[in-house]
Amino acid sequence: MKATGIVRRIDDLGRVVIPKEIRRTLKIREGMPMEIFTDVAGEVILKKYSPxxxxxxxxxxxxxxxxxxxxxxxxxxxxxxxxxxxxxxxxxxxxxxxxxxxxxxxxxxxxxxxxxxxxxxxxxxxxxxxxxxxxxxxxxxxxxxxxxxxxxxxxxxxxxxxxxxxxxxxxxxxxxxxx
The missing domain is CATH 3.30.450.40 (GAF domain)
Incomplete structure (x- = not known):
């Protein structure tokens, strides 16, 4: 994994905002489905979902x-x-x-x-x-x-x-x- 140095807080509805720079770089657009993974180390991983x-x-x-x-x-x-x-x-x-x-x-x-x-x-x-x-x-x-x-x-x-x-x-x- 690559560290970005960006830290975001979770809001009261459990949401986290993905910074605009990262969305642009990874071509993540509004409404795009994301798949959520977890691992044994407690990491949460978001991945673009591909049907x-x-x-x-x-x-x-x-x-x-x-x-x-x-x-x-x-x-x-x-x-x-x-x-x-x-x-x-x-x-x-x-x-x-x-x-x-x-x-x-x-x-x-x-x-x-x-x-x-x-x-x-x-x-x-x-x-x-x-x-x-x-x-x-x-x-x-x-x-x-x-x-x-x-x-x-x-x-x-x-x-x-x-x-x-x-x-x-x-x-x-x-x-x-x-x-």
Whole structure:
């Protein structure tokens, strides 16, 4: 853990204010759900809650299915990090923070399909790129995205069937979050 030097008091309703500088740095917005953990040392830990992260096993199974159907590596991310990967880049991508380019695309609720050599960088510190990105949206809020990745051994062009498969995956995960 990193000390900030900031001390806050608990008010009479049990609330603690997270300083604006920390909220800005960690991209914590008003209304964002937070998960609360405790440990044996008596520490209270706040973590941004990711409903997509809760479905990581389902997301991983769907990513494996996309690899089989499309021949492309596949990944699923929440709004912060890559939560599931299937295909050759698994170890280097899993749990990496999403790139600013992918974050901007997903937050705008836009899908992306490559038309030629254009791609979207997907994770910070890794040169992996996506050929297709479909946002996972639940009750009007962006929860993450499903991606088909560019790879050395994958087909050079994205077929319409592959595009429909990744779109279906995003729609399926969206419905699962609404249930």
């Amino acid at each position: 997509v992260g809760e479905m990581s096993q389902l997301a991983a199974a769907y990513a494996e299915t996309l690899v089989t159907l499309t021949g492309h590596a596949a990944a699923v991310c929440d709004t912060e990090q890559i939560i599931a990967v299937a295909g050759p880049a698994k170890k280097e991508l899993l749990h990496r923070p999403v790139s600013p380019q992918l974050d901007e695309l997903v937050q705008s609720k836009k899908s992306f399909l490559t038309t030629s050599d254009n791609t979207v960088l997907i994770a910070q510190g890794v040169p992996a790129a996506a050929l297709a990105v479909y946002p996972v949206i639940s009750v009007g809020d962006v929860m993450g995205a499903v991606l088909l990745l560019k790879g050395e051994k994958s087909p050079a062009r994205l077929s319409s069937e592959a595009a429909e498969s990744v779109k279906a995956a995003a729609m399926f995960l969206s419905r699962q979050l609404e249930a």
